[in-house]
Amino acid sequence: MDNISAIETHELRKVFGERAAVKGLTLQVEQGEVFGFLGPNGAGKTTSMKMLLGLIAPTSGSASMLGSPIGNRASLRHIGFLPEHFRFQEWLTANEFLDMHGHLYGMDIHDLKARISELLERVGLTDFRDKLLRTFSKGMLQRIGLAQALLNHPKLVFLDEPTSGLDPVGRRLVRDIIHELRDEGTSVFLNSHLLSEIEVTCDRVAFIRHGEVVRVLELASLDTNQSDVTIRASGLTQEVISGLTKWGKNIQANGETVNLTISAESALPEITRYLVTKGVEVYAITPQRVSLEDIFIETVGKDGGL
Amino acid sequence: MNSIWTITRMTFREAIRRRIVLTGLILGLCFIIIYAIGFHFIYNSFRGVESTMQNAPSQQALAHIADTEGVNTLMLAGLYAVTFLSIAMAALLAADTLAGEINSGTIQTIVTKPIRRSDVVIGKWLGFAFLLLLYFLLMAGGTVLSVLFQSGYAPRNLLAGMALIYFEDLLIMSISMACSSSLSALATGGVVFGLYGLAFIGGWIEQFGAMIQNSTAVKVGIIASLIMPSESLWRRAAFEMQTPLAGALGMSPFGTISVPSPLMIGYTAVYLLAAVWITIRVFGKRDL
Numbered sequence: 001m002d003n004i005s006a007i008e009t010h011e012l013r014k015v016f017g018e019r020a021a022v023k024g025l026t027l028q029v030e031q032g033e034v035f036g037f038l039g040p041n042g043a044g045k046t047t048s049m050k051m052l053l054g055l056i057a058p059t060s061g062s063a064s065m066l067g068s069p070i071g072n073r074a075s076l077r078h079i080g081f082l083p084e085h086f087r088f089q090e091w092l093t094a095n096e097f098l099d100m101h102g103h104l105y106g107m108d109i110h111d112l113k114a115r116i117s118e119l120l121e122r123v124g125l126t127d128f129r130d131k132l133l134r135t136f137s138k139g140m141l142q143r144i145g146l147a148q149a150l151l152n153h154p155k156l157v158f159l160d161e162p163t164s165g166l167d168p169v170g171r172r173l174v175r176d177i178i179h180e181l182r183d184e185g186t187s188v189f190l191n192s193h194l195l196s197e198i199e200v201t202c203d204r205v206a207f208i209r210h211g212e213v214v215r216v217l218e219l220a221s222l223d224t225n226q227s228d229v230t231i232r233a234s235g236l237t238q239e240v241i242s243g244l245t246k247w248g249k250n251i252q253a254n255g256e257t258v259n260l261t262i263s264a265e266s267a268l269p270e271i272t273r274y275l276v277t278k279g280v281e282v283y284a285i286t287p288q289r290v291s292l293e294d295i296f297i298e299t300v301g302k303d304g305g306l
Numbered sequence: 307m308n309s310i311w312t313i314t315r316m317t318f319r320e321a322i323r324r325r326i327v328l329t330g331l332i333l334g335l336c337f338i339i340i341y342a343i344g345f346h347f348i349y350n351s352f353r354g355v356e357s358t359m360q361n362a363p364s365q366q367a368l369a370h371i372a373d374t375e376g377v378n379t380l381m382l383a384g385l386y387a388v389t390f391l392s393i394a395m396a397a398l399l400a401a402d403t404l405a406g407e408i409n410s411g412t413i414q415t416i417v418t419k420p421i422r423r424s425d426v427v428i429g430k431w432l433g434f435a436f437l438l439l440l441y442f443l444l445m446a447g448g449t450v451l452s453v454l455f456q457s458g459y460a461p462r463n464l465l466a467g468m469a470l471i472y473f474e475d476l477l478i479m480s481i482s483m484a485c486s487s488s489l490s491a492l493a494t495g496g497v498v499f500g501l502y503g504l505a506f507i508g509g510w511i512e513q514f515g516a517m518i519q520n521s522t523a524v525k526v527g528i529i530a531s532l533i534m535p536s537e538s539l540w541r542r543a544a545f546e547m548q549t550p551l552a553g554a555l556g557m558s559p560f561g562t563i564s565v566p567s568p569l570m571i572g573y574t575a576v577y578l579l580a581a582v583w584i585t586i587r588v589f590g591k592r593d594l
Binding site: 050053054055056057073074076077079081082083085086087088089091092096100101103104105106132145148 | 308309312316319320323324410411412414415416417418419420421422591593594
C-alpha cells in the first residue's frame with residue numbers, strides 16, 4: 001500500500017445542466033497526510049468530495065481512493081465520512097446509531113461493540129449512549145457524527161466543514177482527533193473555510209476556484225521563510241530606506257512606517273543594528289507572518305471567485 | 307445480505323419509534339371494535355327475521371340463503387374498507403422513505419458505506435412489506451374473525467382473497483417507492499392516489515359495462531386496469547370470496563361481474579417487479 005496515494009484524481013469534471021460545478025480537478029493526496037481543501041462558497045468543494053465518495057457521478061475524468069477506482073464498493077471499505085450539515089436518524093439512540101453504521105461497514109459484532117464504547121468515550125458522549133439523538137444539541141450531534149466517521153478504523157477520512165456549529169471546546173476536540181489520526185497514519189481530507197482551523201491542522205492545502213485547483217501549498221513553508229515586517233521609527237531618510245533592500249523587497253514607506261518583506265527571520269537583528277547605526281529612533285519592528293488568509297485572498301481574489 | 311437486513315431492521319425500528327405502528331394499532335383496533343359491534347346488531351336483526359319465517363321448510367331454506375348473502379356482503383364491505391385503509395398505509399409509509407432521506411441528507415452516510423444502493427431499496431421494501439403484513443393481518447383478520455365468531459360464517463377461498471388484497475398493498479407500496487426515488491413525498495402521494503383513482507373509476511366503468519353488456523365500456527375499464535392494475539386485484543379477491551349466488555346474479559355491491567383473469571394477475575405481478583426495478587435503477591444512478 002505504501003506507494004498508493006490516498007486520493008488521486010485526473011481531470012474530474014461535473015456539469016449540472018449548463019453550469020460546470022467542477023471543471024477539471026486534478027490532485028493527489030498522500031497516505032498519512034492531512035489535506036485541506038480550500039475555496040470560496042460555490043467553488044465546487046462539496047461536489048468534488050461527493051464525486052470521490054460515489055454520491056455524485058462525474059461527467060468525465062477519473063479518480064481512485066486507496067488504489068480502487070471511485071464509484072465501486074471496494075473504494076469505500078476503508079473510508080470514513082462526515083457530511084456537511086449532517087442530519088441524523090433522530091429516532092435512534094447514540095448507541096443504535098453507531099451500531100447501524102457499523103453493521104453497514106460489515107464490522108464484526110464484538111469489534112463493533114468495543115469500538116463504539118471507545119469512540120463514545122473519545123467524543124465525550126459515554127453518558128448519553130442510550131439517549132435518543134432527537135434530544136442531542138448541535139454540538140453533540142456533530143460529535144456523534146464524527147464518531148460515526150471513525151467506526152471502521154478508516155485509512156482515509158473525509159470531513160466536510162467538521163467544526164461549523166461547534167463551540168471552542170468542540171473545535172479543539174476535532175483538532176485533537178485530526179492530530180491523532182495523523183499520528184496513526186490516517187489520511188484526512190478536510191473541507192473548510194475556517195482558515196485558522198486549516199492552518200493548525202493541515203500539512204498541505206489546495207485552493208480551488210471555479211472548480212479547478214489554482215494552487216497547492218505546503219503549510220510548513222509558511223512558518224519561517226517569508227514574512228512581512230513593519231518598522232515604526234522616526235528619522236527615516238530616503239537613503240536609509242533604500243539601504244533596506246539588502247534584506248528585503250516590496251519596500252513601502254509611509255511617514256514613520258516602513259513595510260517590507262524579508263526572506264528569513266535572521267534578517268531582523270541585522271536590520272535593527274543597521275537602523276541604530278544610521279541614527280534612526282526605532283520604536284518597533286514587528287514581523288507579520290503571512291497568514292493563510294492573505295494567501296487565500298491573494299489566490300482566489302477579493303471577489304471570492306464570483 | 308447483511309446490509310439488506312440492517313436496513314430492514316432500521317425501517318422497522320423507525321416505524322416503531324415514529325409511532326406509526328402505535329397509531330396504526332390503536333386506530334386499527336377501533337375499526338375492528340366498531341365493525342364487530344355493528345355486525346352484531348345487523349346480524350341479530352337478520353336472525354330476528356329468520357325466526358319469524360320458520361313455519362315451512364321451504365321458507366327456512368330461503369331464510370338461510372338470505373342470511374348467508376347478507377353476512378357475505380357485510381364481510382366484503384368490511385374487507386373493502388380494510389383494503390382501502392391498508393393501501394393508504396402502504397402509500398404513506400413508502401412515499402417519504404427515499405425522498406425524505408435524500409432531502410434531509412441522512413442517506414449520505416448510508417450509501418457511502420461499502421454496500422450497494424440496491425441493498426437500501428430492497429432492505430426498505432422488505433421492512434415495509436413486513437409492516438404492511440402485520441397491519442393487514444390485524445385489520446383483515448379482525449374483520450374475518452368478528453364475522454366468524456358471531457355467525458360461524460367464513461367465505462370460500464378466504465386465503466386466496468386475503469393474499470390478493472395483501473398483494474394489492476405490496477403493489478401500491480412498490481409504486482410509491484418508485485415515485486419516491488425521484489419525486490418529493492407530496493408529489494408521490496399525488497401520483498399514487500391519482501393512479502388509484504383512475505383504477506377505481508376504470509373498475510366501475512368495467513362493472514357497469516359488463517352489467518349492461520356494453521363491450522366498449524368494458525374495454526375502457528380494462529385499459530384503465532392496464533395503466534394501474536390495483537383495482538383488478540380487489541375485484542379478483544372479491545370474486546374469490548363472494549357467494550356463488552351473488553356471482554351468478556351480479557347483485558352484490560362489493561361483488562364482481564367482470565372478473566379479472568389470471569393473466570391480469572400475472573400482469574400485475576410483472577407491474578410490481580417493474581416498479582421495484584425502476585426504483586433500483588433510478589435511485590442507483592441518481593446524484594445524492
